[in-house]
Amino acid sequence: MYQALRPARSEFVSIRHHRYHVLSWGVPSTGESALPPLVLVHGWMDVAASYQFMIDALPADFIAGRQIIAPDWRGFGLTTGPAADHYSFPDYLGDLEFLLDHYVGERQIDLVGHSMGGNIAMMYSGTRPARIRRLVNLEGFGMPATRPEQAPARYARWIDEIKSLHTGQIGLKSYENESGVAARLMKTNHRLQQDKADWLARQWSAPRVQPDGGTRWEILGEAAHRVTSAQLFRVEEMLALYREITAPVLMIEASDDSFHGWWKDRFTRAEFHERIASVPRLRQELINDAGHMLHHDQPQVLANLLVEFLGAP
Secondary structure, eight states, X not given: OOOOSSOOEEEEEEETTEEEEEEEEEOOOOTTOSSOOEEEEOOTTOOGGGGHHHHHHSOHHHHTTOEEEEEOOTTBTTXXXXXXXXXXXXXXXXXXHHHHHHHTTTOOEEEEEETHHHHHHHHHHHHSGGGEXXXXXXXXXXXXXXXXXXXXXXXXXXXXXXXXXXXXXXXXOEESSHHHHHHHHHHHOTTOOHHHHHHHHHHHEEEEEOTTSOEEEEESBOGGGGSOOSSOOOHHHHHHHHHTOOSOEEEEEESSOOHHHHHTTSSOHHHHHHHHTTSSSEEXXXXXXXXXXXXXXXHHHHHHHHHHHHTOO
């Protein structure tokens, strides 16, 4: 099994009625440190530990004297809180604000977000631009555009899915053992090596006693995350947030195009590139031989890009 070169410290903090699980590396932030804190936020159906391979690939002098933190978002990983039957992006923004208040105070941060976390990072950086020194978006593309006339059907679908969740018709698949979870991860990502899949399986899932008395491994994510958002995705709103970002932004994409598999012709990479052009201080990079989980596929290449971008004056 993969052995973490820099094991994370694990702790829990009270954030907005939730017991937030946070991983940390490096040293706690102080006003005397010249290095900005680095905050890593994960994507949908993922956990903070997903960044471990990238952390291990970073050079020692980059981490020395720097605080690095990565939370499990509400409804994921080991973070716990009130029962919920749906989740919304504004809550992630609020959680991130409280997390930064707790860990770094008024200090500016470097923010890295993957996928859903990348979308959250972009939205937060447009909402609180003064808190962000530099921003790195890893495959956080947003969603297909919607139209106002879609609202009635969207709200109806949201209600129907909540009802389905409460009757047990929406759920997450469980697995017989850790090996089953690892196999699932490798099926989703054909580049993921066995040793890393075995390690991730232990971070991504946990054994739970079933009604029949047996034990199965369940994903550390709430089924409510599968409920469609009641809100339409308004491109104009997202572009307004993009335009308010004052920090330099590094947009990193993988060479594998995930768009067609996710959205068919409803949203394309070219359409996303038109949107991201609204960011005032934008740099774009492509990582070859990588899919959507590029921090698993090419952690060293990604680490090198982070060091060069975040370490620049």
